[in-house]
Amino acid sequence: xxxxxxxxxxxxxxxxxxxxxxxxxxxxxxxxxxxxxxxxxxxxxxxxxxxxxxxxxxxxxxxxxxxxxxxxxxxxxxxxxxxxxxxxxxxxxxxxxxxxxxxxxxxxxxxxxxxxxxxxxxxxxxxxxxxxxxxxxxxxxxxxxxxxxxxxxxxxxxxxxxxxxxxxxxxxxxxxxxxxxxxxxxxxxxxxxxxxxxxxxxxxxxxxxxxxxxxxxxxxxxxxxxxxxxxxxxxxxxxxxxxxxxxxxxxxxxxxxxxxxxxxxxxxxxxxxxxxxxxxxxxxxxxxxxxxxxxxxxxxxxxxxxxxxxxxxxxxxxxxxxxxxxxxxxxxxxxxxxxxxxxxxxxxxxxxxxxxxxxxxxxxxxxxxxxxxxxx
Amino acid sequence: xxxxxxxxxxxxxxxxxxxxxxxxxxxxxxxxxxxxxxxxxxxxxxxxxxxxxxxxxxxxxxxxxxxxxxxxxxxxxxxxxxxxxxxxxxxxxxxxxxxxxxxxxxxxxxxxxxxxxxxxxxxxxxxxxxxxxxxxxxxxxxxxxxxxxxxxxxxxxxxxxxxxxxxxxxxxxxxxxxxxxxxxxxxxxxxxxxxxxxxxxxxxxxxxxxxxxxxxxxxxxxxxxxxxxxxxxxxxxxxxxxxxxxxxxxxxxxxxxxxxxxxxxxxxxxxxxxxxxxxxxxxxxxxxxxxxxxxxxxxxxxxxxxxxxxxxxxxxxxxxxxxxxxxxxxxxxxxxxxxxxxxxxxxxxxxxxxxxxxxxxxxxxxxxxxxxxxxx
Numbered sequence: 098x099x100x101x102x103x104x105x106x107x108x109x110x111x112x113x114x115x116x117x118x119x120x121x122x123x124x125x126x127x128x129x130x131x132x133x134x135x136x137x138x139x140x141x142x143x144x145x146x147x148x149x150x151x152x153x154x155x156x157x158x159x160x161x162x163x164x165x166x167x168x169x170x171x172x173x174x175x176x177x178x179x180x181x182x183x184x185x186x187x188x189x190x191x192x193x194x195x196x197x198x199x200x201x202x203x204x205x206x207x208x209x210x211x212x213x214x215x216x217x218x219x220x221x222x223x224x225x226x227x228x229x230x231x232x233x234x235x236x237x238x239x240x241x242x243x244x245x246x247x248x249x250x251x252x253x254x255x256x257x258x259x260x261x262x263x264x265x266x267x268x269x270x271x272x273x274x275x276x277x278x279x280x281x282x283x284x285x286x287x288x289x290x291x292x293x294x295x296x297x298x299x300x301x302x303x304x305x306x307x308x309x310x311x312x313x314x315x316x317x318x319x320x321x322x323x324x325x326x327x328x329x330x331x332x333x334x335x336x337x338x339x340x341x342x343x344x345x346x347x348x349x350x351x352x353x354x355x356x357x358x359x360x361x362x363x364x365x366x367x368x369x370x371x372x373x374x375x376x377x378x379x380x381x382x383x384x385x386x387x388x389x390x391x392x393x394x395x396x397x398x399x400x401x402x403x404x405x406x407x408x409x410x411x412x413x414x415x416x417x418x419x420x421x422x423x424x425x426x427x428x429x430x431x432x433x434x435x436x437x438x439x440x441x442x443x444x445x446x447x448x449x450x451x452x453x454x455x456x457x458x459x460x461x462x463x464x465x466x467x468x469x470x471x472x473x
Numbered sequence: 474x475x476x477x478x479x480x481x482x483x484x485x486x487x488x489x490x491x492x493x494x495x496x497x498x499x500x501x502x503x504x505x506x507x508x509x510x511x512x513x514x515x516x517x518x519x520x521x522x523x524x525x526x527x528x529x530x531x532x533x534x535x536x537x538x539x540x541x542x543x544x545x546x547x548x549x550x551x552x553x554x555x556x557x558x559x560x561x562x563x564x565x566x567x568x569x570x571x572x573x574x575x576x577x578x579x580x581x582x583x584x585x586x587x588x589x590x591x592x593x594x595x596x597x598x599x600x601x602x603x604x605x606x607x608x609x610x611x612x613x614x615x616x617x618x619x620x621x622x623x624x625x626x627x628x629x630x631x632x633x634x635x636x637x638x639x640x641x642x643x644x645x646x647x648x649x650x651x652x653x654x655x656x657x658x659x660x661x662x663x664x665x666x667x668x669x670x671x672x673x674x675x676x677x678x679x680x681x682x683x684x685x686x687x688x689x690x691x692x693x694x695x696x697x698x699x700x701x702x703x704x705x706x707x708x709x710x711x712x713x714x715x716x717x718x719x720x721x722x723x724x725x726x727x728x729x730x731x732x733x734x735x736x737x738x739x740x741x742x743x744x745x746x747x748x749x750x751x752x753x754x755x756x757x758x759x760x761x762x763x764x765x766x767x768x769x770x771x772x773x774x775x776x777x778x779x780x781x782x783x784x785x786x787x788x789x790x791x792x793x794x795x796x797x798x799x800x801x802x803x804x805x806x807x808x809x810x811x812x813x814x815x816x817x818x819x820x821x822x823x824x825x826x827x828x829x830x831x832x833x834x835x836x837x838x839x840x841x842x843x844x845x846x847x848x849x
Contacts, residue, residue, distance in 0.1 A: 149570040194525040197573040238612035
């Protein structure tokens with residue numbers, strides 16, 4: 098607890114004793130703020146307490162541009178928007194030009210570059226990422242040790258029943274986050290665990306272990322050093338991945354160790370890492386999936402050194418090479434250029450062109466899509 | 474990713490191609506912001522990008538009052554403070570009167586009422602909550618299902634070796650958070666898992682399972698309905714705890730089921746829950762620990778109905794009844810009144826009067842203290 102909660106605790110003690118009493122030096126207790134409030138008709142009300150602010154806007158990924166909020170007499174700014182298409186969206190408040198997360202919402206977007214909150218509009222039918230009353234897997238926060246990088250965090254999903262079926266071996270998906278994301282983003286924003294719980298309950302995906310590491314070779318590569326797929330990070334992360342992460346996973350989880358039981362997928366900068374690691378190591382991964390993978394044209398060759406050297410062999414080695422991108426994604430043009438080269442070289446791949454842009458709404462769609470293909 | 478990261482990705486693509494090029498419509502790329510930066514001498518520099526703000530202050534729990542920050546020409550506000558006593562502290566920036574978390578810091582204080590960031594000053598010697606290269610336990614994010622409250626989150630710590638020693642049974646500590654905290658606060662702010670990893674490595678604590686549930690009976694009791702230990706929440710949470718949580722834990726983890734292997738502890742509002750649940754159910758818990766437990770005088774009786782009815786029996790039933798509070802804690806007076814009554818009734822208890830106030834720095838101290846006493 099900090100000073101602010103101490104303040105509210107004082108209110109709580111005071112108000113518990115003497116309801117209606119004003120607080121402290123004649124100052125009234127601050128008004129109760131509920132935000133976000135999702136209504137039955139899929140409209141959403143956002144609220145933010147800022148008595149002294151001059152302008153507050155809502156910046157949400159379901160809107161093209163920030164929406165002005167209106168100040169009430171009690172200092173609460175609010176706006177009701179929608180109906181919003183059911184999904185889970187990042188948003189923030191822009192308070193006199195400063196972007197801030199919603200202090201009343203514990204659903205936070207884990208990211209090293211900004212702070213957003215998450216709002217979920219479920220609608221009348223549960224979505225594939227909606228928490229439902231089905232058997233749930235376990236999400237484990239673990240550490241592994243690297244001589245070069247120290248203690249490293251990794252989040253591991255094990256499917257429902259994993260703890261009880263003590264001899265069963267599972268296939269494993271390594272799932273990489275975007276450039277300024279963390280090892281928590283794939284679950285807190287991408288709902289990877291809930292998507293798999295639901296797909297497994299519907300018998301649409303094979304039970305699998307999902308390994309979500311931290312994709313930056315920090316502290317060797319500082320957090321402000323740009324994309325994950327910068328060359329120096331790529332070399333350090335590759336070493337970390339192959340030398341420490343994979344052995345940790347294979348020693349501590351009941352995962353199958355053949356290439357056909359091992360997949361790698363990633364988003365944006367982590368999609369660049371995925372292509373570089375996956376396509377260049379077909380003896381390790383039979384399944385390689387890029388979710389709006391981040392790359393520049395001059396990275397095509399390095400990501401495909403093995404594939405371009407022998408396309409026919411690559412086609413035979415990979416069970417799935419999958420790429421997805423949104424029509425409005427800023428990476429759409431470079432990915433279409435990349436696909437042209439893959440076609441010229443006759444490298445087989447599946448492609449999904451989705452609506453929308455470079456978003457985690459699309460990430461959830463891509464994971465849902467490939468999870469139904471993997472290990473089958 | 475959201476619009477802001479899309480913006481930075483655009484910078485990244487642009488800058489990767491043509492270093493030094495200005496961004497977009499002649500606008501320079503935003504400056505790199507690193508915050509917080511902990512120096513070798515335990516001073517800390519905080520930075521916040523806000524070109525248009527009029528006043529930015531640092532509000533950190535190692536300072537009594539907010540400290541003004543200074544704006545540089547590039548729009549970055551900064552301040553260097555300290556040397557700061559090594560510990561892990563909550564902080565926020567106060568930007569023109571609005572409190573915001575540090576957007577460059579992924580260490581967030583999980584809380585329903587405010588948003589703070591966490592800064593760790595390690596100093597020259599690792600502290601008991603410092604991540605070290607020792608065997609680490611597993612932190613599992615699980616769900617259990619309640620007929621009344623739906624799907625409920627719980628975080629469970631299992632000690633190092635738990636997965637491999639497949640027949641060993643462990644004692645269990647139920648550990649409750651403060652009033653507007655969440656099931657993640659005891660690990661992300663209280664470092665309960667790391668404290669236990671280190672104490673176990675030093676052979677100072679018995680390996681134990683720690684169960685950290687969400688302490689509010691949401692959605693029956695709304696998040697804005699004040700303290701956890703309000704009567705209605707207490708009744709719903711008690712039902713949830715006894716009917717669903719404990720059976721879930723005992724069916725899914727190798728925990729011992731006798732009262733001497735079961736402890737309960739909690740902070741603030743969760744300390745109130747702890748006394749109510751623990752002292753009134755001595756057939757379930759032999760170890761009851763209140764960390765600055767939240768209560769009003771009129772709650773003394775309800776929390777101690779069983780104890781006051783037969784103090785001698787309570788003394789015989791409990792192996793440890795422990796209370797800790799800080800000298801500057803606003804709950805210090807009420808807890809001293811409570812202790813007087815315990816002494817009058819001859820109810821045995823251990824007491825720790827610490828420095829400082831109603832803070833998570835003290836929570837870490839209290840957990841470190843009791844973890845060395847439990848199950849011995």
